[in-house]
Amino acid sequence: MSAPPFDAAHLDRLMDEAGIDVLLATSKHNVQYLLGGHRALFFDYMDAIGVSRYLPAFVYPKGQPDRAAYIGHRIEGHQVQVAPLWPNTVQTKSWGATDSIEKAMAHVHGQGLSSGRIGVEMAFLPAISAETLRAAAPNAMVIDAAPMLDRLRACKSEHELSLLREASERVIDSMLAVLAAHGPGSTKREMAEALRREETDRGMQFEYCLIAAGKSHNRAPSDHRWEKGDVLSLDSGGNYRGYIGDIARMAILGSPDAELEDALAEIETVQRAAFAPVRPGVLGGEIYAGAEAALKKCKFKPIEFVAHGMGLATHEVPHLTSRGPTPYPDDDARRPLEPGMVLSVETTLMHPKRGFIKLEDTVAVTRAGFEVFADRARGWNRGADVAARPAA
């Protein structure tokens, strides 16, 4: 066995608090985390196979990393040969959502834990797999382990921070490349597709591009054209080796007038006010307090502010608010920030006449305070004078 790539003592404590004897993780992102970056290449994009689906299964008995196991699909065997995994037991023989859990539960049974408390990911364990689990372990108590795993991932290692920094930088570089090649008459669809290609060319997995142009607040790609004088909002997620860059920047065709300069300056002020209190030991809620003080002084309306942890998933610990679109308890607002936590900070003005104006940044809590990743291109970026020929 190699050493686990995560803090096993921390996982043991969290399992103890959650009353879990054995963890059975089945989401791609948590399995990737627990295996130190492994992800089945064949199923990276798609899960469906026949009438079943790919389902990786990672088993971890509390306090016994030497008895951990990974059950992968039979097509993962070659990958594991190239880059061996840390658990003592690695099987790449499964096919779908049923036999994967049968094999995982056989391992649990072999550890004498099938009558214990099994922590699963209730949103990432298929209903058919839950039935398989119950049949294999009728006396087990099943507990949702997702909140505990979310917390395990909260403080990023230096390596994880470097991937998140790279992800942000590469999203910004991609956006600037798109702006340099698009101008009057370019459609939102063309620009979103160009961003997909730019991110891919930079070694990322493109996730999405929300894009608004002109006065419209609609952020879906469409045949809507970007024209002279129009604002453009680019908001994109790009995945770099499992870690998300999630950045929003603004652009314009021509020059911004005083009102647009003022509007973006106010958004920038709110962002900076949110960053300012960030350091270890400060309560998470101080980020909102900082932003809200700045929001009160804003003359533009309506402005929305939101901040939330991010990393492997678009929303993770720390969860700072129960307001807005994120239905979490705001318990992390009352907990201290810790070094290695990473936050997405977003300020959006839905200007009734000028359009959708937004900045979104990724901020890491450092020992000394904070670091803003890709802290550039924050003003009015310019589109090209002439649009490049659209991609085929």
Add this chain to the structure above:
Amino acid sequence: MSAPPFDAAHLDRLMDEAGIDVLLATSKHNVQYLLGGHRALFFDYMDAIGVSRYLPAFVYPKGQPDRAAYIGHRIEGHQVQVAPLWPNTVQTKSWGATDSIEKAMAHVHGQGLSSGRIGVEMAFLPAISAETLRAAAPNAMVIDAAPMLDRLRACKSEHELSLLREASERVIDSMLAVLAAHGPGSTKREMAEALRREETDRGMQFEYCLIAAGKSHNRAPSDHRWEKGDVLSLDSGGNYRGYIGDIARMAILGSPDAELEDALAEIETVQRAAFAPVRPGVLGGEIYAGAEAALKKCKFKPIEFVAHGMGLATHEVPHLTSRGPTPYPDDDARRPLEPGMVLSVETTLMHPKRGFIKLEDTVAVTRAGFEVFADRARGWNRGADVAARPAA
């Protein structure tokens, strides 16, 4: 309401046979099919959000398309504005795996069907969503609708066939572009990454690249270098607007000797023997019978043959074999092929000394017989004399 984009009478018959009163589809691929191509862009790659996940929900009461509903995530609203969906009820207000099902079941309840037989996708309904469903409809009978949906999708429309044809063509074009730029010293990892970029540049979503070089049968990307005289097997899935191109082709650095020419010719012969019987009305099993007759005459060993339906998923109706890696009943082997069915046909020689030699093709059943998509580049393609500088 617009007309459903699928054959609603066919769905009604299949639901009747399966004893389903109301369908609740929650997989991305089946929801996409039932909505005529809609897919939430924000969640195209990733499902996780916080400790829950994205879960689209499509509701269809048997025989009543006018009472169908789609429950999407709140971020899908802009997409639906740009491209309206056909059901009378479209809500884009959900967040995760629980509230999505609450809203879907409220619609089911409103149709008076919450005590009926509800067809779900057991491998794509999360355990937590199954609990939500049971709480909302304690008297309902839950039935797995996945096999029925698989069958609904079996015969592709002209539009679907055109997407599958494009997908195959673009995968081949991408492979040829990779071969033109890679040669002695190129690693499998560099070539797999280059293929990802080539497919992306052709408007596809890259899915995977299995790649073997030299004598090794290992098909995972790695630092293994392609060198003069080495065979190279490229096997890639690329997704074009939801439809899969899945092709394998061979290449070599230098010129193939007589043994390699013979080996690939035998594989080609098996492929053609499998295609030959394909036409409407012929039993699916004839494909295997054709291939097996050819296999008996092969001098190279071991050769594996497999054929299976494909389209939105890598394995779908017709399921032709219970042998090999596909644990299905081979019932479609005893059913007639129908126009619009699409098959993936694969022949692989694991040559003990020369390496991994494979052809994989996509074949559609036409009214007159069959059509092989991207029927080219089937021989020994050549790599470049000099490798291009690897992509950053």
